[in-house]
Amino acid sequence: MLLKFDQQGSLFEQLARALKREILEGRFGADSHLPATRSLAAALGVSRNTVIAAYELLRSEQLVAARAGSRTRVMNNTVAPAVRASRISIRAQSRFSTRTRRLRSVTLSGLKAGPQYNLWYGDALTRPQLLASWRRKLVAAAVWAGSRYPSAIGLPSLRSAISKYLLRRRGVSCNPDDVIIVSGTQQALCVVARTVLEEGQSAVIEEPHYELAQHALLAHGARLTSVRVDSEGLVTAELPLRPPRLIFVTPSHQFPSGAVLSLARRLELLKYAAANDCWIFEDDYDGEFQYGNRPLPALRSLDVGERVIYSGSFSKTLFPGLRLGYIVCPTGLRNDLCMAKALEDLGCSSVEQAALAAFLESRQYEKHLRKSLAELRNRREALLDGLSRHLAGDIDIADSSSGMHLVVWFRRLSYRGLDRLVAHALEQGLGIYPIHPFYQSPPPRPGLILGFAGLSPAQLHTAAALLAGCLNKCRRPD
Amino acid sequence: MLLKFDQQGSLFEQLARALKREILEGRFGADSHLPATRSLAAALGVSRNTVIAAYELLRSEQLVAARAGSRTRVMNNTVAPAVRASRISIRAQSRFSTRTRRLRSVTLSGLKAGPQYNLWYGDALTRPQLLASWRRKLVAAAVWAGSRYPSAIGLPSLRSAISKYLLRRRGVSCNPDDVIIVSGTQQALCVVARTVLEEGQSAVIEEPHYELAQHALLAHGARLTSVRVDSEGLVTAELPLRPPRLIFVTPSHQFPSGAVLSLARRLELLKYAAANDCWIFEDDYDGEFQYGNRPLPALRSLDVGERVIYSGSFSKTLFPGLRLGYIVCPTGLRNDLCMAKALEDLGCSSVEQAALAAFLESRQYEKHLRKSLAELRNRREALLDGLSRHLAGDIDIADSSSGMHLVVWFRRLSYRGLDRLVAHALEQGLGIYPIHPFYQSPPPRPGLILGFAGLSPAQLHTAAALLAGCLNKCRRPD
Numbered sequence: 001m002l003l004k005f006d007q008q009g010s011l012f013e014q015l016a017r018a019l020k021r022e023i024l025e026g027r028f029g030a031d032s033h034l035p036a037t038r039s040l041a042a043a044l045g046v047s048r049n050t051v052i053a054a055y056e057l058l059r060s061e062q063l064v065a066a067r068a069g070s071r072t073r074v075m076n077n078t079v080a081p082a083v084r085a086s087r088i089s090i091r092a093q094s095r096f097s098t099r100t101r102r103l104r105s106v107t108l109s110g111l112k113a114g115p116q117y118n119l120w121y122g123d124a125l126t127r128p129q130l131l132a133s134w135r136r137k138l139v140a141a142a143v144w145a146g147s148r149y150p151s152a153i154g155l156p157s158l159r160s161a162i163s164k165y166l167l168r169r170r171g172v173s174c175n176p177d178d179v180i181i182v183s184g185t186q187q188a189l190c191v192v193a194r195t196v197l198e199e200g201q202s203a204v205i206e207e208p209h210y211e212l213a214q215h216a217l218l219a220h221g222a223r224l225t226s227v228r229v230d231s232e233g234l235v236t237a238e239l240p241l242r243p244p245r246l247i248f249v250t251p252s253h254q255f256p257s258g259a260v261l262s263l264a265r266r267l268e269l270l271k272y273a274a275a276n277d278c279w280i281f282e283d284d285y286d287g288e289f290q291y292g293n294r295p296l297p298a299l300r301s302l303d304v305g306e307r308v309i310y311s312g313s314f315s316k317t318l319f320p321g322l323r324l325g326y327i328v329c330p331t332g333l334r335n336d337l338c339m340a341k342a343l344e345d346l347g348c349s350s351v352e353q354a355a356l357a358a359f360l361e362s363r364q365y366e367k368h369l370r371k372s373l374a375e376l377r378n379r380r381e382a383l384l385d386g387l388s389r390h391l392a393g394d395i396d397i398a399d400s401s402s403g404m405h406l407v408v409w410f411r412r413l414s415y416r417g418l419d420r421l422v423a424h425a426l427e428q429g430l431g432i433y434p435i436h437p438f439y440q441s442p443p444p445r446p447g448l449i450l451g452f453a454g455l456s457p458a459q460l461h462t463a464a465a466l467l468a469g470c471l472n473k474c475r476r477p478d
Numbered sequence: 479m480l481l482k483f484d485q486q487g488s489l490f491e492q493l494a495r496a497l498k499r500e501i502l503e504g505r506f507g508a509d510s511h512l513p514a515t516r517s518l519a520a521a522l523g524v525s526r527n528t529v530i531a532a533y534e535l536l537r538s539e540q541l542v543a544a545r546a547g548s549r550t551r552v553m554n555n556t557v558a559p560a561v562r563a564s565r566i567s568i569r570a571q572s573r574f575s576t577r578t579r580r581l582r583s584v585t586l587s588g589l590k591a592g593p594q595y596n597l598w599y600g601d602a603l604t605r606p607q608l609l610a611s612w613r614r615k616l617v618a619a620a621v622w623a624g625s626r627y628p629s630a631i632g633l634p635s636l637r638s639a640i641s642k643y644l645l646r647r648r649g650v651s652c653n654p655d656d657v658i659i660v661s662g663t664q665q666a667l668c669v670v671a672r673t674v675l676e677e678g679q680s681a682v683i684e685e686p687h688y689e690l691a692q693h694a695l696l697a698h699g700a701r702l703t704s705v706r707v708d709s710e711g712l713v714t715a716e717l718p719l720r721p722p723r724l725i726f727v728t729p730s731h732q733f734p735s736g737a738v739l740s741l742a743r744r745l746e747l748l749k750y751a752a753a754n755d756c757w758i759f760e761d762d763y764d765g766e767f768q769y770g771n772r773p774l775p776a777l778r779s780l781d782v783g784e785r786v787i788y789s790g791s792f793s794k795t796l797f798p799g800l801r802l803g804y805i806v807c808p809t810g811l812r813n814d815l816c817m818a819k820a821l822e823d824l825g826c827s828s829v830e831q832a833a834l835a836a837f838l839e840s841r842q843y844e845k846h847l848r849k850s851l852a853e854l855r856n857r858r859e860a861l862l863d864g865l866s867r868h869l870a871g872d873i874d875i876a877d878s879s880s881g882m883h884l885v886v887w888f889r890r891l892s893y894r895g896l897d898r899l900v901a902h903a904l905e906q907g908l909g910i911y912p913i914h915p916f917y918q919s920p921p922p923r924p925g926l927i928l929g930f931a932g933l934s935p936a937q938l939h940t941a942a943a944l945l946a947g948c949l950n951k952c953r954r955p956d
Contacts, residue, residue: 006651008645008651009645009646009651013645017651017779020779020780021782024745024780024782025782060771060772061649061741061774061775061779062741062774063741075741089810090810090811092814093673093674093675093723093757093811093814094672094673094674094675094676095676096672096673096818097672097673097674097814097817097818100814100817100818100821101813101814101817103817122626122627123626124626131620131621134620135617135620138616138617138620138829139613139616139617142609142612142613142616143609148600148601148602148798148799149600149793149798149799150798150799167486167487167491168487171539173484173486173487173495182823183661183823183826183827184823184824186821186822186823186824187822187823190821190822190823194572194574194575195571195572195574195575196571196572196575197571197572198572198573199677212821212824215821216821216822219817219818219821245571263539263540263541263553267502279571293538294538296539296540297539301498302498302502304499304502304503315627320626320627320628321626321627321628321827321828321829322827322828322829323823323824323825323826323827324827332567332568333568333571335579336570336571336575336578336579339575339578339579339581339697340574340575340578340697343578343664343668343690343693343694343697344664344665344668344694344822345660345661345662345664345665345668345801346662346664346690346801347801348661348801349661349799349800349801349802349827349830350799350800351616351799351800351830352827352829352830
């Protein structure tokens with residue numbers, strides 16, 4: 001008998017678990033006995049009390065029986081179940097898993113410390129004042145840590161606050177009953193996919209596109225068609241002749257190219273969807289952050305044909321760890337979407353929902369947006385300024401006056417040069433991220449997606465200078 | 479032109495939206511003009527400034543163009559998309575929705591006020607002290623409202639705290655890497671179903687069973703076989719000859735019957751699963767609350783064949799609005815389950831995860847469990863006492879010395895009598911809930927599932943007396 005100790009918890013528990021494994025794997029057989037406590041203690045070099053305690057634990061779990069004066073007996077009914085070899089690696093158990101195994105593994109920062117000057121897109125603006133006021137809202141909302149399950153589609157106060165907010169800020173007129181609270185855009189898309197899309201049916205995504213949306217659709221079993229984006233956004237003239245069931249778009253600020261879908265294209269898209277019975281998933285992930293004119297209202301505000309499923313989240317505007325977003329349902333899909341959300345997880349956290357509702361109702365959210373926008377404007381200008389000062393001849397900037405990132409294209413750099421550049425930059429403490437992974441097939445010239453929300457204006461200036469230095473180094477190896 | 483005002487927001491916005499709808503639905507035609515502001519104002523009985531503001535809003539949205547000295551022109555490109563009739567009711571858009579439409583609609587209390595004496599099972603014990611200490615943890619954890627996405631499978635500190643807790647309290651030895659944080663048992667089951675179960679494949683559920691688990695499996699497309707439960711829990715001898723892919727069980731405290739799965743049956747079940755390559759979903763929803771002997775460790779602790787997917791949640795032990803739970807993965811399924819969770823929603827809220835990790839690490843959670851257990855014991859005894867005092871000859875009590883509810887069976891009551899009883903009780907401020915909805919086919923005698931966590935001992939005494947009074951009334955109509 002070779003006992004394996006797993007080093008977790010106290011010694012007698014480890015011994016009990018090791019013995020339990022022997023019993024369960026049938027190495028004692030039925031009706032045999034455990035070793036005498038004294039001899040096992042001696043053999044293992046542990047105290048006899050440890051062995052006694054382990055036996056007592058096994059007895060309490062009914063795996064062995066002890067009678068005064070006789071040795072501890074292994075119970076009859078513990079004949080081993082047929083045990084298989086350790087299953088470190090097994091084949092995918094469903095088509096869903098087969099598909100997810102084909103995806104690049106999901107990359108999320110996971111709170112790891114990045115390089116000093118990190119132009120990672122996902123980093124959000126942090127304002128210490130936000131943290132303080134959010135904390136106050138949480139404390140006040142903790143009273144919702146009540147004894148009952150909240151409504152699975154969201155707290156009524158939050159749904160009402162969101163519908164009012166959408167009317168004020170995004171031109172979307174909807175009833176609180178049409179709003180479902182979900183744990184972010186990713187869940188919104190999954191809930192929608194289950195509701196309107198069959199495995200094997202087709203969906204359109206933009207090219208380039210947000211990788212995790214593509215992953216969610218592929219995992220669901222969608223056949224994906226990508227449609228090109230130009231400076232006016234999705235090229236609607238290239239929508240497929242055979243209509244898809246679902247079209248995933250980011251009209252306010254195409255991710256990652258930055259283009260804003262023009263009004264003409266918006267109307268084209270709606271016409272196409274209405275004529276072909278497609279559903280449009282509108283991901284309005286950062287429509288709030290606009291630096292130029294008044295932003296265009298959401299696509300949904302033009303949607304008289306009820307084909308648009310509108311989705312927003314608070315990850316980009318508040319903080320990514322707040323997993324709350326919403327779906328504004330077309331009337332015909334409302335009940336189905338509610339069921340899909342309810343059956344998935346019975347609803348989102350009530351305390352955070354209540355805190356967010358209070359934050360929205362008190363207009364602190366809009367105050368926060370104004371302050372964020374002012375700060376993001378500074379950061380964006382610092383980055384643009386740094387880029388034009390240090391890299392004017394080397395790059396073209398694709399900038400749409402909105403959002404938390406911009407895209408630059410290198411005029412003279414190969415993809416191999418890009419790899420060297422990224423690696424070299426990282427050594428210098430500069431985190432830069434190529435844009436080509438967001439494309440199905442890489443664009444002719446390499447480019448970067450530069451997130452500017454996570455660094456101060458001074459840091460962004462330095463980052464631009466660093467980038468210029470690295471580029472020079474990588475182009476002319478000395 | 480008949481303008482419809484939607485009564486949301488200010489008047490000029492309502493007017494702009496009404497005009498927009500007319501434009502989008504093509505009632506102006508291309509290149510026509512909006513009415514002169516003065517005449518529209520007169521026709522509607524609103525001020526001219528309101529009309530001017532509405533036109534200005536439409537202009538900012540590029541739907542109309544104004545030139546000095548000429549009337550406001552409807553833009554060329556706003557020819558109407560093909561609009562369908564209002565889609566209040568549409569056919570189900572996927573097999574998933576077809577299936578969810580067949581389910582009874584999901585009933586969650588949604589924070590509605592219940593009757594005064596509510597023996598609803600889902601109500602949790604509320605302790606004001608818990609609220610106070612939870613609030614402190616939340617405030618401390620708000621620092622996690624950071625700028626980055628947390629890890630999609632959960633905060634490392636929480637996963638580690640849970641693995642230590644499971645070792646101490648449930649006999650489950652696992653690595654923090656095997657723990658995935660999900661938003662509750664419902665999501666755990668959905669994630670597992672997507673990972674191991676194909677549409678059309680079979681799953682076993684207990685009879686009786688937890689309704690929302692059944693719903694989630696049916697929505698996923700599982701063919702369900704139910705296997706009877708007796709006083710030793712699932713009757714393993716009646717597991718189907720044709721093995722299912724997944725078996726959903728509640729071994730610690732069968733829901734709702736209350737039976738504890740015996741050790742012999744546990745081993746039978748594991749043997750069956752190993753021999754037939756089935757996965758077992760162990761829902762350990764209230765295994766902590768045991769009033770008699772030391773509780774049996776979790777089924778997972780016997781699982782040398784790595785067939786058990788263990789799931790727990792904090793809804794029953796802390797509060798239902800905290801949507802956090804966990805999966806302990808068999809090694810072979812770990813990566814697939816991680817992907818399924820990550821793709822669904824990119825992970826759970828980081829602030830609440832951090833608060834919970836601190837709550838577990840500081841052992842406040844176990845202190846809370848001890849206090850809850852003491853209080854639940856009082857409540858349970860009050861209910862048992864009240865029932866035996868007032869209803870001794872009328873009911874049989876099925877009690878397993880654990881959990882937050884017990885089941886009573888009426889000796890002499892028809893199902894029609896039960897309906898009268900429930901309705902009459904509600905009039906008296908007493909909420910009672912039949913058990914037969916948890917069965918595929920109703921048991922021969924009617925019974926009730928009596929949750930005792932939400933009422934004080936005194937209230938439970940009163941509730942028992944009320945129940946007896948109602949029963950007398952319903953049996954002998956005067």
